[in-house]
Amino acid sequence: MIVRSEIKKLKEQAIQIRRMLHAIPEEGFREIQTGKKIREILHSLGWDTKIIADTGISCLIPGENTHKTIAFRADMDGLSISEQTNVDFASSHPNMMHACGHDGHMTMLLLFAAYLKQENIKPKNNILLLFQPAEEGPGGAKTIVDEGILKSNNVEKIFGCHIMPDLEEGAIATRKGPMMAQTGEIYIEITGESAHGAAPHQGVDAIVAAAQLILALQTIVSRNVDPINTALITIGTMTGGERVNVIAGNVRLGGTMRAYEETTYDHMKMRVIQVTEGIAQATGCKIQVRFIDMYPPVSNPKDMFEMFTGLLGSDEWQEAKPLMIAEDFSFYQKEVPGLFFYLGSKNEKKGFIHGLHDSRFNFDESILLHGVEVYARILDEEGVSR
Template identity: 50%
Template sequence: MISIEKSIAVLEEEVYQIARDLHQIPESGFEEYKTSAYIISVLENLGIDVFKGIAQTGIVGLLRGSEGKETIAFRADMDALSVEEKTDSPYGSKHPGMMHACGHDAHMTILLGLAKYLARHKNNLRQNIVFIFQPAEEGPGGAEPMIQAGVLDQFHIDKILGLHVFPEVEAGRVAVRPGPMMAQAGEFDLLIKGRSGHGAIPHMAKDAIVAAAALVSSYQSIVSRSVDPLEGAIVTIGKMWGGERRNIIAGEVHLEGTVRAFREDVFESIKRRMGQIAKGIETAYECSVELVFRDMYPAVINDESLYEDFVAAVGKEHVDSIAPQMIAEDFSFFQKEVPGLFFFLGVRSEKQNCIYPLHNCLFQYPEETLMTGIQVYVQYLRHVGILTPEDDA
């Protein structure tokens, strides 16, 4: 368990209130207007320079250090999910059909808690700190629009850190790994068009369902037969629909799916193979296959040097080494531009019934883990010399 020092523990009630406030106002991507206004209010009250309306609802806070030769950014995502909350929390969502079921309220709270701490200890801050509050991580993605708006260049950001609460890791611990940590992700839509007909005279029709079945089976062979078995990759078709009734041969079938991989060349080879198979299905089943592929988020690749500093700062005894995860995160867009580190903050607690996965209507985290997140960030800043130690630490 990571110990919370006195100078951070004194913020506990303020931090908890922020978390409770934010949890009650979940909003969807690029529509985080109440959330944005709340964050701006907190930052301005701290005397932090605030830059608003970046990528619509995004916010940047800037706190200058005494030397200002280096700038490090910390990022928190702001959006929520279209999930109806079913917890019994007295601070539950006030927006029907919306919930912070992925812990983004915790991420924002930790970053605001860090801002509060650094504002109170500004005399100990040597380098510049940028607080990035990013919209739309759940989709369609707010990191890339913020970068395109010039966030990294305008504030001369040298490196960036981010975290995600994670119910698979015990509360009071963190989990991280160097190199690939989360997968590159893409999604695809397929439309197979044949020719409808009566089920009793199949030779007069072109069965889109049979073609779809063949395509699904063939796609499942991509990872097993076209990808190095030592590489991680996934092709999943999660939705399929078509047909009119039981005795009519289907003229159209729609399919939707996702692709995940850790290496970009593997990802691209899967896409090529999908296209080749689609062409083969067209020929074999005398139908048309329209494949639309959308690249989503790159892989989260942790910088080796940042990883080493982070583990040294937190202490090896508090850090779990975690296997690469097939989930995706658009924090990766920042990492493609500057060195970055992303880690998981453990929030699992059987005692407090914090056992439900992300995106679940019952997801909760122990409030004390918010203080752990702030403590970890402060320890890192001290370790790399950006923040000088406190006498009461």
């Protein structure tokens, strides 16, 4: 991608800001130090800020048309991971790490704010920079939407970016329609009746019921979901039993459920309940199911996709593969039109090959200039004056 010279000038700031933020990762809704640093940088540029969603920050850059706003979002929180990058700017907080690129996402927005200031750019429409807490959970985007931040600022569209180590360094990727999955968690408690393992007829075996249930749940995707629609149910945890010679009276299961279409997701929930009720009746166990609905699917609207890809040369973007991971940017897309895209960070020669949420995840700050260039092109499309 061709990055304009005005943005190339920001490389040293990119390194300085990203590494400073990388060293202070914090849990969702506890991004106190992070928020303080962000406000300091924005205030030094002359931009005003507001606290949102407990520890988040908004920065409204006024445009000529004060009744229309374009928003850009970056997530702030780190992960409970012990860093193993061995870099001199590694996390100073024990068992916390920016292993998902959020330090880079924040840096891009701060560089974008610096670009607007240094070039004395007056946007046609307001620009709202959103520094969002708790993307990793429980979902700070929903809190921002529920607080009415988008409505009170007249936001008409929103853009988000995520660093992606599966893509080559500096690559831009997006897609029309579903890009990330809707996700939820399933918690199942199976209650039988304990008995001696030598007298199974005197008990009700919760482990046998759990085994039947796990196998039956796998048929939901293979037999109840349209093969055209991608979905999955994974049972990831199973705990139960006391001794090898005792019939288990209680088993707990935990899993995840994902789909690209909300109707598919809702249908799977209904079938989980029906299958569970059938296994309970067949085995004599009492089975309780609890769902925690997490994030909706990330899905890019056709018109925004066409506008976005039109800003890039044919050799400057690629079609992203749909992924079954989740992102709370989807809550914004349920409120206003929004487009999400990836920024590649993979570089085998530099050793930047580790995936998201890996304790060795790292990237070259030069890629952040590509993200800022994309933001600048979006702004150019909306209209600017100097």
